[in-house]
Amino acid sequence: MKKIVVFAMFLMATISFAQNKNAKASLEVDGVCMMCKDRIEKACIKTKGVKSANWNVETHELKLIYNEEKTTLDDIKKNIVAVGHDLKDMKATDEAYNSVHDCCRYRDDDVKKDHE
Template structure:
C-alpha cells in the first residue's frame, strides 16, 4: 500500500511539472475589423503567460502560443470578453460590448455587412 501511495504522488508531481511552456491553441473570436484585431491581440498579450496572439480578420481565428504554467485558455478568453469580444463558450457582457467603437459592433448585421 505504501508503494502505491508513493507511486501516485510521484505521477501527480510529474504531471504537474510536465505542462507545456509553448502550448498552442486556436479559438474562434468574434470581431469585424483591424481595430478589433488590435484589441483582441493586445488583451491576449497582456495576459501573463501568453507569448503570441494572432487574430485573423477574415476567419475570426485566434492562434495562440502560451505557457501552461502561467495561464490557461479560460484566463485568456476571460481577457478577451473583458474587452468586448465573444469567444467560443464565453460571451462579452453588454457593458463591455457597448464600449466598443461603432464600427466594431460585430453583433450588428449592418456593421458586419459593411465590412
C-alpha cells in the first residue's frame, strides 16, 4: 500500500511539473489585413492562459506564448476558427467565415490581390 501511495505522489508531481507556463507555438493562420490581425490576436488573448499572440500579415505566422496549465493549443485553435480564420489543420465554418468584414475574405482571390 505504501508503494502505491509513493508512486501516486510521484506521478502527480511529474504531471504538474511537465506542463510549461511559457510554452511557445507557431501556427499558420489565413488572413489578409490589419483587421484580420486584430481579430486573430484578440481571439488568442481572450483565451485564458495566452500571454502573447503576434500574427504577421505577410507571412501568416502566428507566434504564441501560453500557459499549458491553463489552456491547450487546441483550445486556442478553436477560438481562432470561431472568429472566421482557417489554420492548416482546422477550417472555420462558413458561418464564421462569412461573419468577417468583406475586405477580410481571404478565401476570395480578388480580395487577396487587393491586399498585395
